[in-house]
Amino acid sequence: IAIGLSAVFLQKAVGSPIGWAGRCAQYVGGMYLVIAVLTATGYIRAKGIPLERAMAELFRDVEEHYRDLVETVTDAIIATDHEGRVVLWNPAAERMFGYTRDEVLGSLLIDLIVPGRHADTIRMAPDYFAEKGRDGLVGERTEMEVKRKDGREFPVELSVSARRTAAGWLGTSVMRDITEHKRVQEALRESEERYRALFEQSPIGIGIARPDGPVIAANKAIEAITGYSVEELRKINLADTYENPRDRDALLDTLARDGSVTNYAVRLKRKDG
Numbered sequence: 001i002a003i004g005l006s007a008v009f010l011q012k013a014v015g016s017p018i019g020w021a022g023r024c025a026q027y028v029g030g031m032y033l034v035i036a037v038l039t040a041t042g043y044i045r046a047k048g049i050p051l052e053r054a055m056a057e058l059f060r061d062v063e064e065h066y067r068d069l070v071e072t073v074t075d076a077i078i079a080t081d082h083e084g085r086v087v088l089w090n091p092a093a094e095r096m097f098g099y100t101r102d103e104v105l106g107s108l109l110i111d112l113i114v115p116g117r118h119a120d121t122i123r124m125a126p127d128y129f130a131e132k133g134r135d136g137l138v139g140e141r142t143e144m145e146v147k148r149k150d151g152r153e154f155p156v157e158l159s160v161s162a163r164r165t166a167a168g169w170l171g172t173s174v175m176r177d178i179t180e181h182k183r184v185q186e187a188l189r190e191s192e193e194r195y196r197a198l199f200e201q202s203p204i205g206i207g208i209a210r211p212d213g214p215v216i217a218a219n220k221a222i223e224a225i226t227g228y229s230v231e232e233l234r235k236i237n238l239a240d241t242y243e244n245p246r247d248r249d250a251l252l253d254t255l256a257r258d259g260s261v262t263n264y265a266v267r268l269k270r271k272d273g
Helices: 002-014 016-046 051-072 091-097 109-113 126-135 179-201 220-226 245-258
Strands: 076-080 086-089 141-147 153-165 168-177 207-209 215-218
Touching (some): 091 168, 153 179
Antiparallel strands (some): 076 086, 076 168, 153 168, 207 215
8 A cells, every 4th residue: 555655646757657556556455455354354253252342452452552652752742632731741741841741731731831932922722723724833843942840941843733523623742852953053053163264264275176177165365376266266177277287187196096185286377377
């Protein structure tokens, strides 16, 4: 069935044969499902097990598997009723926010985890999500700041779903702490800024070019050395700045053989010749 669904998805890009293969795979998958159900039904009858009991055990097993999943995942899973009050709070949510399950059940989620400055702009009630549809948070993945029980704020990645039940709308929020991810991003940004400052302010000419000659980047010191502006260098081939083109070929050969080149002397031509 999964293969069939993938094939149907690719039909527009590849053509009708893929669509035909997708439909055939779904038909075969459906036949296997029917055969499996009939086989299971025959086994149940042969053992004298009431069908109602077998179905009840099946759904109980599914419920237990779902409960195990909710209880063991590392992401916080929180469910709220139509008023935005917490009805489910898994162990990961306890660790993430510092509240026990007993402390939060029946409380408004927005009061528990949304910083005060955002309270007027963020609503956590499923009725609101359902009303907004894809224009709101439902079905979208977003980042936001939330707060722990001790008031400490931290960033999370949030996914929200809402569905209608007999008791009204039920909202489910899945949150992942991205503090470490943000820290790594910030460290990379700071490192990039330091590199850029060193690159731009160095009194030594520094340039980056592809082996075939196009200049990718150059600092201000290069302008004084070559007479070309950085913008002009990006429009020419670096090989054209060599007095002897064979020096460029020799440099590339050495670089390819040794992996690096140090103190390699060549004569270059300035812009004025």
